Structure formats: C-alpha cells, structure tokens
Amino acid sequence: MNNKMLGMATFSFGLLALVLVLFFMDRPARAMVEREAPAVPHFWRPTLASSSPVLLLDATTLTLTQGAIVTIWNGQTAIGSPIFQTNQTPNGQPAVAFDGSAHMGENIPIPVGPDEDFVIAAVIKPAIINAYRNLIDDDASVRPMLWLDTGSRYELNFGTTAVAGNGPDGWDIVIADSKQGVVYLNDPTNPLPASAVSYATAKTFDLFNRDDGQMYAGLVAEFRVYTDKAGFGNDLQALYDELYDKYIDIGESPVNNLPGAQIVDEDTPLPINTLSVSDSDGNLMTTQLSVGQGTLSVTLTGTAVISAGANGSSGLTVAGNQADINATLATLSYQGDLHFNGSDVLTVVSTDDTLLSTTDTVTITVNPVNDPPVNSVPGAQVVDEDMLLSISSINTTDVDGNLASTQMSVFNGTIIVTLSGSATISTGSNGSSTLTISGTENDINATLATLAYQGNLNFWGSDVLTMVSTDSAGIPLSDTDTVAITVNPINDAPVNSVPGSQTAAADTPLAISTIGVTDVDGNLSTTQISVMNGFINIVLAGNATISAGNNGSSSLTLAGSEAAINATLASLIYQGNLNFKGCDVLAVTSTDSAGTPLQDVDTVTIKVDPPDLAIAPVITLTNGGGTQAQLDWVSNAANCTYKIYRSIEPYNNYSLAATLPAGSATYLADLGTIGNSTTNYFFYVAGINSDATHSAASNHNGAFDFALVPGEG
Structure with missing residues (x-):
C-alpha cells in the first residue's frame, strides 16, 4: 500500500452544497416503514457532551474528521470515491457507497489511547459479495480489525464469534471493543465475545480495505474510532442511543384523540370541541381536517395558522405547536352542505416534523329536516x-x-x-x-x-x-x-251614458234627463249634443257654459267641470222640427283635455210619430246588360229602417230601383256611394208611386245593405 499522510487523503464528492440542500428539502418515504420517513433529522437524544472520536466519517455532514483536522469531501484521486445517497437509513438519513477502485481511506494515523483501547462504532448496511471485507485494518501482524466474513457476519480480529446483522432493513449498529474483545451488535447490553487485541503504539489504518478482492459492498452512514472510552463518556448505552436515534429510530406517530360518532340535524352547525392531538416526541407539526359533504370552521389560537385549505371550506390544515393546535381544534365546528342529509366523515390527519402521521375518522350523521319551498x-x-x-x-x-x-x-x-x-x-x-x-x-x-x-x-x-x-x-x-x-297611468277617453231609443209626439218637447258622462282621469273638457231634425234646450248649471252652438239650436257644446256638465245634461229637452215625423238621432260627443284629446261618441234614436210602411216596395237590381234581380225586403219599423239584403255576383254598371206601393208616404233619403264592400245605401222617393234609383259605374261584389228612411213628403 502507498503510505500517505491523512492531510493528503481527501474524499471526493460532487456538488456538495446542492446535495446538502436537497437532503434537507426532499426526503422520499422509505418502503420498509409504513409511515413516512422524516424530511429533517429526528429529535435525537442529546449528543454526548464529551464525544470525541479520533476519527469520524459522517455521511450526514459529509465530513471526515481526524483529530483536529476536518476534511470536507471535495475530491479524492488516489483512493476510492464516496457516492452520496439520500434517504437510506430507516429514518431517512443519507449514506455513502464506494466505487470499488481502492480503499476508502489509506494510511490514516490513529494514536494510542491512555488505556491502549480501541473502540469502533459503525452504522452500516453491508451487502453479501462472498468475500471477506475489512471495515478497519491496521495492516500489521497484530491486525486489530473489524471484519465482515463471506456470510456478512461481523468478526473482531478473526475472533471465534461471528454474528450476522439483524438490524431493521439491513442496517446495523456495531460497537467493537478490541481491548475487551467484545462486539455489540444492535444491542449495547449483550456483548458477543471475540479475540481481544490492544496496542501500545500509534499505527496507521486502512478504512474499508479493498486489497486482494476483499472490497466492501454496501452503505455507510457513520463510522467512528475511539482510543479512549472517555471519548464517549464510557457509556455504551448513551453511544448506542445516539446512533440509534440519529439513524434508525423513526420516532412515535402523533395520537389523535377523537370523540365518538356525531349526530346533527340538517342545516344546523355541529360543534366538535373534544378533538385533540398528542405526540410523545413533542414534535407535532400539523393537523389536517376534512369532510366530504360540508364545511369546517375553527378559531385560530396563539401561533396556529391555516397552512393549507381555508376556513369555512371542506378541508383545512392547522399548523403550529401542539398546544396552539389543540386550542384551535377545541373551536372546531362542522356545517353540512345546504340541505344535505345522510352520512359524512370527518378525517383527521396529524403529522409530526419527521412526517410521521396518524389518520383517524369520526362518523357524522346528518338527520333530514323538512325544508320549506x-x-x-x-x-x-x-x-x-x-x-x-x-x-x-x-x-x-x-x-x-x-x-x-x-x-x-x-x-x-x-x-x-x-x-x-x-x-x-x-x-x-x-x-x-x-x-x-x-x-x-x-x-x-x-x-x-x-x-x-x-x-x-x-x-x-x-x-x-x-x-x-x-x-x-x-x-x-x-x-x-x-x-x-x-301600473303607469294612461289617458282614458270619457265614457258617455245614454238611454235607449226615445219616442216623441210630433211638435212636442221630449225631456231626456238620463244622459251623463264620466272620465276616470278627471279631465273631461266638453260634451257636444246634436240632432238632425230638431233642436235642443238645456239649463246651464254650475260653471258650465255653451262654448259652441246655441241653446235652442240643433247643436251645442257644453264646457265646464264634469259635475257641472252632467248637471246641465240632466236638463236636456228635445223637440223635432215643425211637422217632422220620422226618426231623428241625438249624438253625444264628449272630449277630454289630454295632450292628444280622446272622445266618446254615442247616439240615441228618437222616433217622432214614425209612419208604418205596411206594404213592401218592389226593389230590383239591373246590371249593365239589362238583367234584373229582385232583392229581399226586411222591415224594421221600430228603428225607422227598411232594408234589403241579397248576396250577388259582381254587377257591372248596375242600377238599383225601389218602387213604392200606392198610398205610401213620401220618403227622405240620402244617396250613398257604392264601393267594393258592404255599404249602406239611402235613397229618396219623391212621392207616391215614384221610383228611387241608384246607379254605379263600378263593379260590386258582396251583400247590399241600404235603408229606406221614412219622412214627411
């Protein structure tokens, strides 16, 4: 092996700063844990105050500490490179793997402790590769080292004890004491005997030796070397607990304390103020509330905030400390949707800052209540x-x-x-x-x-x-x-009230006192009275005046208030002209004073000794070709009219003649015009047995309707 000083040995690691950020921000859940793994380090037991290993390899902080020298892994060229991987340990802490090119660390000097002791503490997840693997090797004949044999069993200096790891998800906490010759595997209270080794001089060590194909495979979260038990307070339990809490423990989930099933009437608020949450780790972060058929409302307390959803909606998340979350939950109120009745479910999801969560539900029955239309x-x-x-x-x-x-x-x-x-x-x-x-x-x-x-x-x-x-x-x-x-007002026409037909003797006055007029708008202006064959007399009343015509004439117009006009009309007297016999017509025309004046016109027939036409005249119709047709005769002496009716084919340049029987009185008539529709025709008979004729120069198609008006010859 190459002898290199530790100061020359560095560990490469790319994009350190970015990885650190990603590590703390995005920590996906571990498949082996039913609850979510934490996104941030769990609240560990306090780190040992005097913890001072002579060598510390820490994947969490991405550092290698050897004595007072701290090397951040910025690159290692001669020996194996670590590969950082997030969310590896049971509670989601990072770990490193190696590229298999050489040792992880080589010729690292480790001094002698006062007790000539040598304690290794490791959090690792080995992989079986059917080869011996050195976790630490002094590269000397004494070789105090921690091994993994071909069955991935731990051995201290080839001791007789070989124990396979049994940690959660393959992760083991191993504490090896070379001087005492024991190995603690996932338990600080039951040592496994091994071969004891102590040394009195400083040595250099290789970490995760890869000589002779004995390369290490697996992950390392942390690796410590102590040469003095005082470095961890001589407290194996505390050392073990620190490592366990840091890498293994997933903590305790929050506990929701919920009431039983709830019942409420439709469209009625339901207070649910007995809901609370507890977390033995003291790290409750949020409580999410949701319902399917209604809304939830709370009153925020202390530092509590609504971090998701909205107050008065179907879902909201309360964030804050445990006390303020519970104080807020004590104000919870449920309101079913308008007119909803049936079953609803309140779902409560409480989550701590390690993202451990607990979900519970409360059934809500909403009783139907009759709603008005x-x-x-x-x-x-x-x-x-x-x-x-x-x-x-x-x-x-x-x-x-x-x-x-x-x-x-x-x-x-x-x-x-x-x-x-x-x-x-x-x-x-x-x-x-x-x-x-x-x-x-x-x-x-x-x-x-x-x-x-x-x-x-x-x-x-x-x-x-x-x-x-x-x-x-x-x-x-x-x-x-x-x-x-x-209802907007609209001008209404006056309304006349007149009696039925009147009968009078020739040359004798006739009182007609039942004529009246009303105007619902109160704007009656005038009433005109007129006859054709006589004269009218009235006695003015109130403010009534004659605004046109004269008293004692055939026509006069009354002006004044409605009451005065009606009082004057009540005095009306009619008298026919001298020696007049026949039918006369009294016309009543009332007019209001609106911008566009409206009128009402009514008539009263006055029969003055009318003669009776006992014998019907002979009435013939002759067209331009000389063809004659006799028309039917209808007599209505009560109305002083005598009419003929006949539906005919078009006649061209026809003439109409009426021959009166002998002894008939003379007749007054008004020759009308002939058009292309039903028309009244009036004609004049000069004397006894004389003929009255009416001719037209245009075609006519329809029914004839004309009258003989009896009069005095």
Whole structure:
C-alpha cells in the first residue's frame, strides 16, 4: 500500500452544497416503514457532551474528521470515491457507497489511547459479495480489525464469534471493543465475545480495505474510532442511543384523540370541541381536517395558522405547536352542505416534523329536516294601465320534493294562467285576484311560466303580486315572496251614458234627463249634443257654459267641470222640427283635455210619430246588360229602417230601383256611394208611386245593405 499522510487523503464528492440542500428539502418515504420517513433529522437524544472520536466519517455532514483536522469531501484521486445517497437509513438519513477502485481511506494515523483501547462504532448496511471485507485494518501482524466474513457476519480480529446483522432493513449498529474483545451488535447490553487485541503504539489504518478482492459492498452512514472510552463518556448505552436515534429510530406517530360518532340535524352547525392531538416526541407539526359533504370552521389560537385549505371550506390544515393546535381544534365546528342529509366523515390527519402521521375518522350523521319551498321571483315590474303584463320568470323549488301548492294574489287586478299537466286551481279562480295552483312541482312551475297580470279597468298606481308556496309536510312549511308592480297611468277617453231609443209626439218637447258622462282621469273638457231634425234646450248649471252652438239650436257644446256638465245634461229637452215625423238621432260627443284629446261618441234614436210602411216596395237590381234581380225586403219599423239584403255576383254598371206601393208616404233619403264592400245605401222617393234609383259605374261584389228612411213628403 502507498503510505500517505491523512492531510493528503481527501474524499471526493460532487456538488456538495446542492446535495446538502436537497437532503434537507426532499426526503422520499422509505418502503420498509409504513409511515413516512422524516424530511429533517429526528429529535435525537442529546449528543454526548464529551464525544470525541479520533476519527469520524459522517455521511450526514459529509465530513471526515481526524483529530483536529476536518476534511470536507471535495475530491479524492488516489483512493476510492464516496457516492452520496439520500434517504437510506430507516429514518431517512443519507449514506455513502464506494466505487470499488481502492480503499476508502489509506494510511490514516490513529494514536494510542491512555488505556491502549480501541473502540469502533459503525452504522452500516453491508451487502453479501462472498468475500471477506475489512471495515478497519491496521495492516500489521497484530491486525486489530473489524471484519465482515463471506456470510456478512461481523468478526473482531478473526475472533471465534461471528454474528450476522439483524438490524431493521439491513442496517446495523456495531460497537467493537478490541481491548475487551467484545462486539455489540444492535444491542449495547449483550456483548458477543471475540479475540481481544490492544496496542501500545500509534499505527496507521486502512478504512474499508479493498486489497486482494476483499472490497466492501454496501452503505455507510457513520463510522467512528475511539482510543479512549472517555471519548464517549464510557457509556455504551448513551453511544448506542445516539446512533440509534440519529439513524434508525423513526420516532412515535402523533395520537389523535377523537370523540365518538356525531349526530346533527340538517342545516344546523355541529360543534366538535373534544378533538385533540398528542405526540410523545413533542414534535407535532400539523393537523389536517376534512369532510366530504360540508364545511369546517375553527378559531385560530396563539401561533396556529391555516397552512393549507381555508376556513369555512371542506378541508383545512392547522399548523403550529401542539398546544396552539389543540386550542384551535377545541373551536372546531362542522356545517353540512345546504340541505344535505345522510352520512359524512370527518378525517383527521396529524403529522409530526419527521412526517410521521396518524389518520383517524369520526362518523357524522346528518338527520333530514323538512325544508320549506323556495320561491324565485323577478324584480319589480312595470306596465301601462289597462295592458296585460306577462310574468314568466316565477318558479318554486322544494329540495324535499314535497311541494303541494302555490298561491298567487294581487290587490288591484286579476291573475291569468294556463294550466299544465296535472296542475289544477284548488282555490280561487282563473282571471280573479287570487288563485291557488296544486299539482306536482314540475306542473306548478310550468303553469307559473304562463302567468299574466291585468290591472283592474282604468287602475294605475302600485300593486303587489304575492306568492305563497306550501309543502305537504306534517307541519307544512311555506315561503312567501312579493313582486312590486307599477301600473303607469294612461289617458282614458270619457265614457258617455245614454238611454235607449226615445219616442216623441210630433211638435212636442221630449225631456231626456238620463244622459251623463264620466272620465276616470278627471279631465273631461266638453260634451257636444246634436240632432238632425230638431233642436235642443238645456239649463246651464254650475260653471258650465255653451262654448259652441246655441241653446235652442240643433247643436251645442257644453264646457265646464264634469259635475257641472252632467248637471246641465240632466236638463236636456228635445223637440223635432215643425211637422217632422220620422226618426231623428241625438249624438253625444264628449272630449277630454289630454295632450292628444280622446272622445266618446254615442247616439240615441228618437222616433217622432214614425209612419208604418205596411206594404213592401218592389226593389230590383239591373246590371249593365239589362238583367234584373229582385232583392229581399226586411222591415224594421221600430228603428225607422227598411232594408234589403241579397248576396250577388259582381254587377257591372248596375242600377238599383225601389218602387213604392200606392198610398205610401213620401220618403227622405240620402244617396250613398257604392264601393267594393258592404255599404249602406239611402235613397229618396219623391212621392207616391215614384221610383228611387241608384246607379254605379263600378263593379260590386258582396251583400247590399241600404235603408229606406221614412219622412214627411
């Protein structure tokens, strides 16, 4: 072997700083451990205060310490190179392997201790390669060394004791005492006898000798050499515990203390304030809470924070120290989702800073509670007076599926619906101010989609549509909502009130006192009264005036207040012209004062000694070709009219003639025009047995309707 000073021997290792960072940040779980391995070193028992090995190879810190010299593994050219590997020991600490080219360390001087003792402590995971392997070798005839034989059994200086490792996942803690001739394997209290070796002079040693094909295979987490038991306080148990806690112990998982199954009514908060977590290692880090069908809320205490999720959501993680986490958990409250009922599960996952975790659950039963229906109504509605308003966006739902009925009502109008499916009107009536729709939820909603509102005649102002939906539970629940309806005023025409036909004697006054007029808008302006064959007299009342025409004439216009106009109309007297006999018409025209004035026109027939046409005239129709057709005669003496009716084919340049029977009175007539639709035709008969004719120069297709108006000849 080459003799080299330790100061010249260095250990290569690439990208040290990066590896250190990765080591502490990303530590995947060990397959052999059911719980997650720690991402940071576990809380070890206190390191021995006087621990001072003369040689320390530490994969955790990536250093080789020999006496006062500390060599960071920056590269080793003449001897084997270590290969750093993360997350190797049972609790996730790193280790090194070797490339197999030579010794791990060569000619490392180790002094003599005061007791001529030589203690080796190692945390290793050997691999079977069917060869002897030196863990440490003095390269001399005495050869105090720690061996692995072909069966991967540990031997001290070829002692008679050979013991195979039995540590977790193949990792062993080996403590060998050369002077005492014992080996402690994964147990500091039961030594295994071996061949005792002590030495009185300093020697040089090779670590993990690879001569003669005896190369070491496996991993090394830490390797120590003591020449004085005082270096570890002469306390094997403490030395063993330090190594065990540092590399083997995965610690204790947190313990969740949960209440039993919980019961709560639907849509009701449930305090769960008896939940707590304990961790015997004192390193509780987080507690995660989650549910499937609701939300969780807590009040943070002390240093506790929500590190994941959110308050009032289905999942949140509370981080902090154990006391503050537990104080926060004591405020936990569960709220099921709106209208949810059934089974839910609260899952509690507590994790310590070594990433050991414990998961427990609490069953939550949410009892169903009858929910009222929920109405959906639109905003305020606006419609013009006397106009129909469709309100199709009204509906109702019941999460329990037991909707029974929906009542609709208004104060100043009527409601109209078209029934759908099985829906019926169980109370009230269609087209009234209130009705109740019964049926399935779908059919009630389909019916509501057709709803229309009609304000009362001439109503304007504010109305309210009230909707009350009720379910069929043992104790029925209901939901009431309203929709404001504004009915804009629209100018209405005046409305005349006139009597039926009147009968008068010739040359005799006739009192007609039941004529009146109203205007719901209160803006009546004038009322005009006119006749064709007589004159009118009134007595003015109140502020009424005659704004057009004259009293005692055939036409006059009254102006004033509505009350004054009506009081004046109550005094109206009609008298036919001298010797007039026949039918007259009294026309009443009332007008309001709106920007665009509106009117109402009504007539009253006045029969003044009307003659009776007892014998029908002969009425013929002749077309341009000379063909004649006789038309039917209909007499209506009560209305002073005599009409002919006949549906005919088109006549071209026809003439119409009426021949009166002998002894008939003369007739007054007004010759009308003829067009291409049904028209009234009035004609004049000059005297007894004279003919009245009416001709047209255009085609006519349709029914004739004209009248003989009897008069005085």
